[in-house]
Amino acid sequence: GENVEQHPSTLSVQEGDSAVIKCTYSDSASNYFPWYKQELGKRPQLIIDIRSNVGEKKDQRIAVTLNKTAKHFSLHITETQPEDSAVYFCAASIPPTNAGKSTFGDGTTLTVKP
Amino acid sequence: GAVVSQHPSRVICKSGTSVKIECRSLDFQATTMFWYRQFPKQSLMLMATSNEGSKATYEQGVEKDKFLINHASLTLSTLTVTSAHPEDSSFYICSARDPIRDREPYEQYFGPGTRLTVT
Numbered sequence: 001g002e003n004v005e006q007h008p009s010t011l012s013v014q015e016g017d018s019a020v021i022k023c024t025y026s027d028s029a030s031n032y033f034p035w036y037k038q039e040l041g042k043r044p045q046l047i048i049d050i051r052s053n054v055g056e057k058k059d060q061r062i063a064v065t066l067n068k069t070a071k072h073f074s075l076h077i078t079e080t081q082p083e084d085s086a087v088y089f090c091a092a093s094i095p096p097t098n099a100g101k102s103t104f105g106d107g108t109t110l111t112v113k114p
Numbered sequence: 115g116a117v118v119s120q121h122p123s124r125v126i127c128k129s130g131t132s133v134k135i136e137c138r139s140l141d142f143q144a145t146t147m148f149w150y151r152q153f154p155k156q157s158l159m160l161m162a163t164s165n166e167g168s169k170a171t172y173e174q175g176v177e178k179d180k181f182l183i184n185h186a187s188l189t190l191s192t193l194t195v196t197s198a199h200p201e202d203s204s205f206y207i208c209s210a211r212d213p214i215r216d217r218e219p220y221e222q223y224f225g226p227g228t229r230l231t232v233t
Contacts, residue, residue, distance in 0.1 A: 032220040043224040
């Protein structure tokens with residue numbers, strides 16, 4: 001089955017700095033890669049996603065890059081703010097026609113210090 | 115659109131009893147729902163894929179007789195934790211896809227989760 005590794009497990013940055021979280025996956029059939037932000041006791045919130053036919057996607061301060069050949073994808077947050085502090089999860093999903101299951105990384109706890 | 119609810123949000127039960135958690139898609143029909151559990155400071159672990167009108171598909175290591183899943187309608191899936199024990203205490207989250215609204219239905223819409231505590 002799919003295996004997703006996520007690094008680092010914790011990340012502390014100063015407000016205004018950039019944060020980068022990296023994930024690798026193992027199943028070449030995975031073709032959808034979402035990133036979620038989860039605050040304590042809450043549901044995961046989709047913040048950005050990328051599909052396998054795209055190499056990069058940006059939404060304001062957040063960007064995701066995908067290298068299909070190397071099977072890795074990264075989340076980039078620029079100009080970090082204290083409210084960006086949360087746990088971030090990457091995931092890799094196989095097509096819905098094949099059950100559409102998602103495998104999550106172990107998460108990164110991001111702390112943005114004011 | 116694409117709202118998923120869960121009920122209850124929190125439940126405390128005694129060891130040996132059963133607990134039912136409901137997952138509803140409020141504004142769309144979901145042929146497939148997913149059930150996850152999340153331990154503190156850990157990731158979401160997929161327990162099973164719930165398919166409307168058919169048996170759920172369980173992930174390896176998940177006891178299907180302990181975690182009963184019923185997806186009787188296009189808007190409701192239930193997870194029943196039978197004979198609960200303290201080690202079943204966890205955060206249970208469901209999700210669903212909207213195959214009508216989303217041209218390529220990849221995005222999952224998560225419920226708010228249910229905190230189960232077994233005493």
